[in-house]
Amino acid sequence: MENILEVKNLSKKYPEFELKDVSFELPKGMIMGFIGENGAGKTTTIKSILNIIGNYKGEVKVFGLDNKKNEREIKEDIGVVLDDMFFPEILLPKDINNIMKDVYKNWDSDLYFKYLMDFNLPKDKQIKTYSKGMRKKLEIATSLSHHPKLLILDEPTSGLDPIARNEVIDIFRDFIQNEECGVLLSSHITSDLEHIADYITFINDGEIILSKTKDELIEQYGIVKCTESEFNKIDKQDYIKYKKTKYECELLVENKNEFKKKYNINTIDKISLEDLMVLMVKGEK
Amino acid sequence: MLGLIKKDFLMLKGNFKTWLILLFVYIVMAFQETTNLSFLLPFMCVVTMLSTFSYDSYNKWDAYVCSLPDGRKNSVRAKYIATLLLIFVTLLITTILTVIIDYYRTNAVNLESIVESIFGAIFATTLLQSIMYPAIYKYGVEKARIAIFIAVFGFALIGGVLSKYIDFESIIQGLAFLENYIMMIIPVIIVVMLYISYKIAETVYKRKEY
Numbered sequence: 001m002e003n004i005l006e007v008k009n010l011s012k013k014y015p016e017f018e019l020k021d022v023s024f025e026l027p028k029g030m031i032m033g034f035i036g037e038n039g040a041g042k043t044t045t046i047k048s049i050l051n052i053i054g055n056y057k058g059e060v061k062v063f064g065l066d067n068k069k070n071e072r073e074i075k076e077d078i079g080v081v082l083d084d085m086f087f088p089e090i091l092l093p094k095d096i097n098n099i100m101k102d103v104y105k106n107w108d109s110d111l112y113f114k115y116l117m118d119f120n121l122p123k124d125k126q127i128k129t130y131s132k133g134m135r136k137k138l139e140i141a142t143s144l145s146h147h148p149k150l151l152i153l154d155e156p157t158s159g160l161d162p163i164a165r166n167e168v169i170d171i172f173r174d175f176i177q178n179e180e181c182g183v184l185l186s187s188h189i190t191s192d193l194e195h196i197a198d199y200i201t202f203i204n205d206g207e208i209i210l211s212k213t214k215d216e217l218i219e220q221y222g223i224v225k226c227t228e229s230e231f232n233k234i235d236k237q238d239y240i241k242y243k244k245t246k247y248e249c250e251l252l253v254e255n256k257n258e259f260k261k262k263y264n265i266n267t268i269d270k271i272s273l274e275d276l277m278v279l280m281v282k283g284e285k
Numbered sequence: 286m287l288g289l290i291k292k293d294f295l296m297l298k299g300n301f302k303t304w305l306i307l308l309f310v311y312i313v314m315a316f317q318e319t320t321n322l323s324f325l326l327p328f329m330c331v332v333t334m335l336s337t338f339s340y341d342s343y344n345k346w347d348a349y350v351c352s353l354p355d356g357r358k359n360s361v362r363a364k365y366i367a368t369l370l371l372i373f374v375t376l377l378i379t380t381i382l383t384v385i386i387d388y389y390r391t392n393a394v395n396l397e398s399i400v401e402s403i404f405g406a407i408f409a410t411t412l413l414q415s416i417m418y419p420a421i422y423k424y425g426v427e428k429a430r431i432a433i434f435i436a437v438f439g440f441a442l443i444g445g446v447l448s449k450y451i452d453f454e455s456i457i458q459g460l461a462f463l464e465n466y467i468m469m470i471i472p473v474i475i476v477v478m479l480y481i482s483y484k485i486a487e488t489v490y491k492r493k494e495y
Contacts, residue, residue: 052351053494075354085348085495088296088340095295102288103353 033193079148115141222256241283289363415482
């Protein structure tokens with residue numbers, strides 16, 4: 001399968017934070033959920049892919065092209081929603097159309113105004129009068145209106161109510177119907193990713209600790225619930241992390257079927273992305 | 286780049302009423318033949334342009350623009366061009382008005398005085414732009430204001446101290462011969478000043494991480 005985005009050994013050092021050899025691949029026609037706690041390195045990774053920050057080591061290829069050598073060409077086909085970064089709020093949505101038609105070669109004014117209508121966004125009101133959710137929808141409409149092939153979205157559904165989130169997710173789903181396209185979607189709202197993501201990439205403390213298809217994750221990973229005495233009999237290498245509560249122990253296991261065969265413990269729950277995040281970050285080894 | 290120039294103009298359209306009032310004040314003053322205020326409107330436009338930096342910064346526009354095609358490359362250029370266009374247009378308006386009012390009042394047009402005031406206005410506005418813009422890109426709007434204030438205060442202080450040891454008056458008198466070439470020198474100074482300022486701002490912007 002051809003990749004639409006390839007990130008190889010991306011490293012970036014700050015005095016208080018470091019991105020360490022971040023690598024992942026997003027095949028065409030897929031949506032990748034990019035998860036991790038606040039400050040884990042999601043936005044830094046996204047900004048590096050887009051060359052918003054420089055001086056990083058490693059290689060980024062978008063559409064098979066180097067993101068630095070072919071920056072202009074690549075950006076013509078990328079739609080972007082960045083967390084809290086957008087047009088100055090004294091502008092009107094119709095101003096954005098005026099500006100963007102001279103920024104993108106493929107800017108489609110009709111499509112842009114159609115999105116505004118679908119999202120119930122007035123085009124003649126200053127952005128500052130919009131609610132947080134409306135602003136987010138405007139950012140999404142803007143990111144989609146030049147017929148991009150790759151969407152890079154940093155927290156695109158934050159601030160949206162469940163109905164609006166559903167609308168937006170449906171739009172991403174429609175977008176991916178074109179198998180030449182792809183979506184990299186960073187989000188804290190893991191339930192959204194459970195609905196639409198094909199791949200999950202998990203970053204923690206600047207390092208990718210997991211990058212797999214969602215199906216693999218759901219089929220193979222599990223949460224074992226057992227008593228402390230049962231826990232004491234389990235080999236360390238058979239679980240990834242564990243968490244002890246007052247009444248039981250929770251273990252994150254990579255292969256729940258093998259675990260079942262080896263130990264006589266039947267309480268193995270299906271994993272949710274939220275459980276995975278919590279146990280990966282907060283669990284002990 | 287056209288889109289980014291448009292963005293700055295669209296951000297300024299809310300100031301249109303204020304500029305009309307200033308224009309009215311200018312016309313009244315021009316009729317009363319008080320001091321020459323032809324620099325007022327272009328100068329105010331540059332000052333207003335500075336406010337666009339605050340809005341940009343508040344909404345983290347610089348990070349967003351860097352995600353657009355040629356965004357980083359064109360952002361500084363667009364700001365400089367938008368400002369110069371604004372200076373040019375407002376100066377054109379005030380010059381036309383000055384000519385009309387002059388003619389209405391005296392049945393003659395004092396071309397020499399008008400050209401002098403145009404040059405003066407361009408010099409003052411581009412000087413402000415040339416100093417402020419690189420400082421804003423480097424330090425941000427708020428810190429740049431403080432930095433400029435400290436720089437001006439520092440220069441005044443150094444000048445004051447040096448004046449005790451250096452006879453500035455005789456230096457100025459020695460340079461008096463340049464007065465005949467002032468109309469040629471000022472455009473050169475403006476171009477050089479803007480070029481250096483733009484290059485500094487561009488370098489700062491290219492290196493900056495948003």
